[in-house]
Structures are given as structure tokens and as C-alpha cells.
Amino acid sequence: MSRLNILVVDDDPVTVILIQKKLVKEDYAVDTAEDGQQAVDKLTKRYYDVILTDLMMPGDIDGIGVLEAAKEWNIKTEVILITAFASIENAIEAMKKGAVDYLQKPINFDELLLRLEKIKNMKMLMKNATDLREAMDVTEQSSAGTIQVLELEVGKLQTLISDINELLLNDNLDAQSRIERVIEKIDT
């Protein structure tokens, strides 16, 4: 699988640069946004595998707003929220709204990398399942085509056989005309 695309959102430029540096070093593709509005603008223009966003940011859109927009835009995007203060309520609310995880500031990078690795594995499994499903669909469509042709052909032949049977057993006709009618039937 290719590199995960990550969008890092935080109004504190030092945090953003720090996270970006660490993640780029680990070979992730990183984009950044300095507030919720900019994050939403970006996530509606391109797909991110993961959005790592601060919960509390100035402006109209906070971390929960970014989460909601991301999920609304593409259900496959995973969102990790970063909270400055340990707050179980915030974390529960975020998870309820579909966040995959939350981290506390100051960020423990080993922990962050571990979580990203988990998301990467999960996405690989999902891709694997999608590939298998697509392969199954192709096989299914191709065999369905063959089966349809055979099914219709056999259906026609069965009708023909029962018509011929009827003609051959028709007492109102002599042997000669029965045969003639059968040949006529087969020709049509």
C-alpha cells in the first residue's frame, strides 16, 4: 500500500511543524492546516487517509467540526483528535461522532506512530477485502453471462422438445404429417 496521506490541523504552528517533521521522517505524506476552516477547505479538495486535529481551535470550526466535516465528506477518512486537557467527556463525544482515537498533549510520538501503524494495517485489510470483492464480482459477472445464455438456450430447447412431443402424439394427424410438422417446427 502506498503512503498514508495525513492532514495535521492545529492553530499552534510549533506543534504542526513538530508533528509534520516526525511523520515525514516516518515516510508519511503530510499536509497541514492552521485552523478548522482551512482544514475543511483542504479535506473537501483531496482525500486524506487520516486527519490529526486539535480539539480546541479559534474560529468557527473546532476539532469536532473538522471531524464532522471529514466524516460527511468521506466516511473512509479516519480522524484522531488531540486534546490539551484530559477530558473523558470530550473523548467520548469525539468517539461517538466517529473519531478513531484521541491523543493527549503533549503528544507522545511513539504512541502516535503506533496508532497510525494500526490504522495503516486496518486500511490494508480493508483494501484487501475490497480487492477480493472486486475479483469476486468480475468472476460472478463473467459466469453469470455464460449461465444466462445457457439458461435461455436450455429453456428454448425444453419448450421445443415439449412442442415436438405434442406433435408426435397428435392423433388427429397421420404419421407423414406429424413428421412434416416436426421438421417445420425445428426449422423455425
Place this chain on the structure above:
Amino acid sequence: MLKIKPDEITLFSNYIHKLTGISIDQSKAYLLETRFGRLLQETDSTTYADLYHKARMEPGKHLEKKIIDAITTNETLFFRDTGPFDLLRHKIIPELIDSRIAKANGTRPSLKIWSAACSTGQEVYSIAIVLKELLAKGNYNIKLLGTDISDAAVTQASYGDYNKFEIERGLPKDKLIKYFSSSGSRWKVSDELRSMATFRKINLLTPFTNLGKWDIVFCRNVAIYFTLEDRQKLFSQIAQVLEPDGYLIIGSTESLTGVCPSFVPKRHLRTIFYTKR
């Protein structure tokens, strides 16, 4: 993983056939091992025979239900293979509605649709969406029934509640937004769609008593797990509950050749359907 022995395969093969109609031969050891691994642990069974005897002995039949849930395949998605739904929308429903209006003599015409192996409900709700988009509300008596052998599948179908992996599959975004509401990472079907359908457990190989007659029967991708003899039994039972001008839709890779002489295959665009001879 605990290996299953040949005589244990025979035990389970007979038992599962009796419970579900699913045919399992000696080559399916891996299937039984992967599907029953968790049940072995849950029930502290040391062998597969041990699990079998526990299931047989248990008066409440809870374990039996779990065995059915574990062995049935719930591979399904919204609008699985779009062909049958296009067929429904562009041919079957318009034709049936015309004929039912003619029959109804000014009363509300009725339409009865049965999804015989509905799994977790995606097929039923896909049909409900087509009906909803095609027919004016309140003008018709619609009966939409989903049945399945698995209690767990029927329960989930009844809740109409799906996780994001289930919802991502097959459902266009406009329909998702229109007919489902989200709560966190789960999605629930709207009350309006939910109220169109009923669900219950049915074993397709037991006699269809009190089932009534149906205008359209969906029986897709379930007979593939049955022996030829059971398939013959199933489709002749379906022929009996299908209205004379009714429609049968089976899976796209299934065939009724040599299975049921009561049905004639027909084609509309790229989809095959069956009517009674």
C-alpha cells in the same frame, strides 16, 4: 486451531443439514474449524463432538442458534448486483402495478414481495428504496417480508442498524443521506423504510405454512449451499406460493435448469428472471 475429525464432520454435516439445509461434505473441514473456533472456546468444549453433544442436549436451544448463526454466510450488500433492482424498477413493478390496479376495482391495489434469504436486511431495504421512489405513498398496500434461517441476521435486519463497512457497500451517497441517519459510526435505516418491512425466521426446507401468496420472490444465493434434491424441493415450494403472474429472481450465477420445471427463464436487459410456466 483444533482439528476436526472425519467422524465429527459427519456428525455436524447431518446436524447442520437438518437445521439449515446447508450441505457440507468431508472437504469442508476448514469451514467448520474456522466457523466454530469461537464457539468451542465459549462453551469450554474440548472437541467438536463435545460441542455437538452440548448443542443437542441443551433444552433452550441457545447453542443451536449460535451454530446456525456461525455456519450461515451473511455475505450481502445494498443493491447487490444492480441488475435485479433495475429489473424491479423498470419492468416488474410497473407491469405488476398495472395488472393489480386493473384487478383492484377502485380499491387500493396490493403488492407482496418476499425476500426469502434476506440475511441482515440489505436486500429488503434496497427493495424498499425502489418501492419508495417508484410508488406514491398510501396508494398501495405493500407487504414486504424478509426471512432468514439465522436469528442473529433477522435481529440485525429488524434493527436496520449498520456499521460503516456495511453501509459503504453498494449504497449510493444520496440514498444513504436520504434514508439513513447516523449515530457515531453506525447508521440506522429511516422509520419510513423500516415500517415498510417485516422480518422473521424461516427454514426454507420446511413446508411453507401460513406464508400466503407472493407477487415477487427474491431467493438469491442461498440455494447454492443446498444439494440438488433440496434445491428442487425449495423451488417447487416457491412455485406454490408465487402468484400465477408472479416473478422469481435468483442469484446471477444460479440456474434452475434441471431444478424446477415450473419456471421459465426470461431476460430483461442483462438480467434473467423467472415466471411460471
